[in-house]
Amino acid sequence: MDIATPLGEWFNREGRDLPWRRPGFGAWGILVSEVMLQQTPVARVIPRLAEWLARWPTPADLASAPPGDAVRAWDRLGYPRRALRLHAAATAITEEHGGVVPRDLDALLALPGIGEYTARAVAAFAFGDRHPVVDTNVRRVLARAIAGQGEPGPPSTRRDLAAMESVLPENLDAARLTNAAVMELGAVICTARSPRCDACPISDVCRWRAAGYPPYKGTRATVQPRFEGSDRHVRGLIMAELRASEIPVTATEIARVWADDAQRDRALQSLIADGLAEPTQDGFTLPA
Structure with missing residues (x-):
């Protein structure tokens, strides 16, 4: 099933204009943005990202500051351990890579606090290398369009990466575009609760839609408990x-x-x- 072509065309027309997608937005900025975007809405990240990069435009700038400054600047983005992880990653980049964010996937994975998703996102979006990038939105799109089920079920790094790998074109530019397009589709069209199938560029090949939107009967991912009072x-x-x-x-x-x-x-x-x-x-x- 070729979903890359229609998704790429749709993304080029409809993709949101976000700072980290603009030409010249460097690898350090993309690394920071990807960490900030984990479990945090885009609208909250954009102003904090701008402030962060104005204050610490390079990894060395952040590494030279106390970790507490990073935590304070994180403000109310949530999950403040991410600020400490970014500080630790900036220190490692400064000390081990001459202050330059590494391109190699294994080197990115070796940075403290940088996991599979973030490492692959930086390698794909900052350097244009062909790596499958999988987040919650991607998993949902692949589950519906490819597997024909309404929910993706519990995450599995091996299975999820293989699923995304199967739809990536071999061409580097096209692969980068497909990674971004699948992620964007899940964020704005193929949403968890109210998918907009009438606006979906791959609705004609979506197996979940073709099957009549059957309810999901598999194992569900763990639901996070409510925040208030926790x-x-x-x-x-x-x-x-x-x-x-x-x-x-x-x-x-x-x-x-x-x-x-x-x-x-x-x-x-x-x-x-x-x-x-x-x-x-x-x-x-x-x-x-």
């Missing part, structure tokens, strides 16, 4: 206090953010274990 919520409240202060936040001040002592202490200890908070004589701070 340990993640309490961690976020504590992080907001730490980011807002240039001096240690006292235990008394942290106690005010959440009434449940056991949950608050559990959240605080998890932040310390993750390297996002450090105890001092006077209280707690972001990592130095």
Whole structure:
């Protein structure tokens, strides 16, 4: 099944104008954008990405700053461990690669905090190399169009990469375009809850549509628990206090953010274990 050709034509006409897709947007910017975009909406990432790259335009610039500065600049993007991972990756790029983001996939995978998705995205989108790039949106499109099922089921790196590999053209430019187009289709057309099949450029070959949209009966991916009242919520409240202060936040001040002592202490200890908070004589701070 050739979905690459119609998807590429559609993407060239309809693809969103996003900063990281523009000519001249370098490998470091693409690496930062890909980390920020994990589990965070595009609209929230764009202004934070611009601020980040204005402050730290190269890996060496970020590596020279304290990790706490990266966490503070991350602000409310969520999952602040990503800021520490970016700082660690910038340090490794500076020390091991002369401050230049490596092109080789294995070298990208060897960077601290850089996983399969991010490494392949940088190799494909920054350098134009032919690698399958798979995120949640891609998995959904492939499940519907190729496998004929409404949901992709639990992720499997081996299976998911093989599925995307099977639709990638051999031509490097076309492969890069197809990676971007499949991802874009899942983000704006083939969405999880309200797919717009009438606007889909591959609806005529979609096996799920041809089968009459059968309900998915396979194993489902684990659903993340609700945020409000969760340990993640309490961690976020504590992080907001730490980011807002240039001096240690006292235990008394942290106690005010959440009434449940056991949950608050559990959240605080998890932040310390993750390297996002450090105890001092006077209280707690972001990592130095």
